[in-house]
Amino acid sequence: MQLxxxxxxxxxxxxxxxxxxxxxxxxxxxDVDVDQIASLIxxxxxxxxxxxxxxxxxxxxxxxSIGSVKEAVMFMGLHTVRMLVLGAGMAGxxxxxxxxxxxxxxxxxxxTAVAARYFARVLRLDADTAFTAGLIHAIGQPLMREVLHxxxxxxxxxxxxxxxxxxALERMTLGFGYPDVGAALAExxxxxxxxxxxxxxxxxxxxxxxxxxxxxxxxxxxxLAGASEREEVLAAAFSLLDxxxxxxxxxxxxxxxxxxxxxxxxxxxxxxxA
Numbered sequence: 001m002q003l004x005x006x007x008x009x010x011x012x013x014x015x016x017x018x019x020x021x022x023x024x025x026x027x028x029x030x031d032v033d034v035d036q037i038a039s040l041i042x043x044x045x046x047x048x049x050x051x052x053x054x055x056x057x058x059x060x061x062x063x064x065s066i067g068s069v070k071e072a073v074m075f076m077g078l079h080t081v082r083m084l085v086l087g088a089g090m091a092g093x094x095x096x097x098x099x100x101x102x103x104x105x106x107x108x109x110x111x112t113a114v115a116a117r118y119f120a121r122v123l124r125l126d127a128d129t130a131f132t133a134g135l136i137h138a139i140g141q142p143l144m145r146e147v148l149h150x151x152x153x154x155x156x157x158x159x160x161x162x163x164x165x166x167x168a169l170e171r172m173t174l175g176f177g178y179p180d181v182g183a184a185l186a187e188x189x190x191x192x193x194x195x196x197x198x199x200x201x202x203x204x205x206x207x208x209x210x211x212x213x214x215x216x217x218x219x220x221x222x223x224l225a226g227a228s229e230r231e232e233v234l235a236a237a238f239s240l241l242d243x244x245x246x247x248x249x250x251x252x253x254x255x256x257x258x259x260x261x262x263x264x265x266x267x268x269x270x271x272x273x274a
Contacts, residue, residue, distance in 0.1 A: 002175065002176075003175070003176040003180055003181065003184065006143070006144070006147055006148070006176075006181065007181070007184055007185075007188070017044075017089055017092065017093065019040055019041075019043060019044045019047065019089075020085065020086070020089035020093075022040055023037065023040050023041070023082075023085050023089075024086075024189070024190055024191075026040060027078065027082045028190070032078055034070065034073055034074065034078070035070065037073055037078070037081070038068075038069045038070035038073050041069045041073070041081075041085065042069045046092075047085065047088055047089070048069050050084075050088045050271050050272055050274075051069060051072055051073075051081065051084060051085070051088070052066065052067075052069065052072055053268070053271045054084055054268060054269060054271060054272060055071075055072035055075060055076055056268075057267065057268020057269070057271070058267045058268045059266075059267055059268035059269055060075075060076065060268075062075070079128045080128055082128070082132075083128040083129075083131050083132045084272060086132055086135075086136070086191070087113070087131075087132065087135045087136070087272050087273065088272045088273070090135070090136050090139060091106060091272060091273035091274075094139060094142050095142060095146070096142055104229070105138065105141070105142070105161075106273035107229075108138070108162045108225050108226070108228075108229050109134070109135050109136070109137070109138055109225075109273070110135065110266055110269060110270065110272070110273055111221070111224065111225035111228050111229075111262050111265075111266065112134040112135070112137060112138075112218065112221040112222050112224075112225040113130075113131045113132070113133075113134035113135035113221065114131070114134075114221075114262065114265035114266050114269070115134070115220065115221035115224045115225060115259065115262070115265070116130040116131060116133065116134035116214075116217040116218045116220065116221035117130050117131040117134065117217075117221075117265075118221075118259050118260075118265060119217040119220050119221065119249075119251065119255075119259075120214065120217045122251065122255045123213065123217070123249055123250075123251065125213055125214060125217065126194065126214065129192065129194050129195060129198070129214060130198070130214050130217045130218065130221075132191070132192075132195050133194075133195045133198035133199050133202070133214060133215075133218050134217075134218045134221045134222075136182060136186065136191075136195070136199070137179060137182055137198075137199045137202050137218055137222070138161065138162075138178055138179075138182060139181075139182045139185055139186075140177075140178040140179065140180065140181025140182035140183075140184075140185060141161050141178040141181075141182075143181060143185075144170075144178055144181060148174070151173070151174060152170075155169055155170065155173065160226075160229070160230075161178070162222075162225065162226040162229045162230075163226055164222065164223055164226060166178075167179050167202075167203035167204075168203060168204070171203075177203065179199050179200055179202055179203050180200060182199045182200075183196040183197075183199040183200035184196075186199060194214060197212055197214070197215065198212055198214040198215040198217075198218050199215075199218070200215070201214075201215025201216075201218075201219075202215045202218040202219045202222060203219065203222075204219075205219055205245065206244065211248065213249060216245045216248070216249055217249075219242065219245060220241055220242070220245060223237065223240070223241055223242070224237055224238075224241075224259075224262075225262075227240070228262050234261065234262075235257075238256050238257060238259075241256065
């Protein structure tokens with residue numbers, strides 16, 4: 001099956017909720033209206049509750065509590081709110097066969113996102129875009145499992161979906177991998193171009209024509225998130241990071257070793273994908 005054929009399975013494609021579609025359009029408007037964005041978020045009680053919980057979480061280390069969606073938007077900033085809204089919306093749009101699979105998928109994705117964000121901040125790149133790309137980089141995996149269940153079951157025997165070599169194995173066997181599907185979906189849903197580019201480049205940032213620093217940050221996040229799923233010691237996982245990327249990014253080993261534990265980086269964010 002070709003990638004286009006997979007994406008033609010309209011009944012299997014995850015669909016963005018209407019409120020999320022409206023929010024994406026509002027964020028992309030030439031003159032962004034904070035009141036409109038706050039109103040759209042407030043119109044969805046579940047989304048509003050998630051945004052308020054995150055705004056008041058340890059993630060933002062705010063002393064005074066925030067009581068309204070508009071206040072949360074003003075405090076966190078439009079770029080960050082967009083990141084959080086897209087993440088929460090995607091978590092609700094994707095279907096899974098069972099709760100255990102869903103829990104592991106979003107845990108791995110969230111770990112990838114916060115690690116990618118950490119490295120992007122160290123490198124003074126767009127940390128929120130790195131977070132978004134990391135959070136949804138594997139969004140193509142559930143769709144592939146619905147349409148290509150038997151083919152992926154065979155690959156599962158040798159590689160878990162969170163293993164570093166998984167995308168390459170899928171591309172070699174099927175002609176495309178879950179990052180290719182994820183990037184195509186990001187483009188279909190009108191996500192920022194940088195998000196789709198980072199997702200597509202993440203499995204091997206050196207393989208595309210132009211090196212993607214954000215894709216490299218997502219790649220490093222994938223490596224550490226996968227190590228976390230395999231319950232490897234984080235210090236050992238640091239030693240296995242792609243040294244080519246560290247050199248190309250000029251990322252010092254001290255910066256890598258200084259990364260806080262995953263549970264600290266994700267504190268307060270689990271509500272996004274719950």
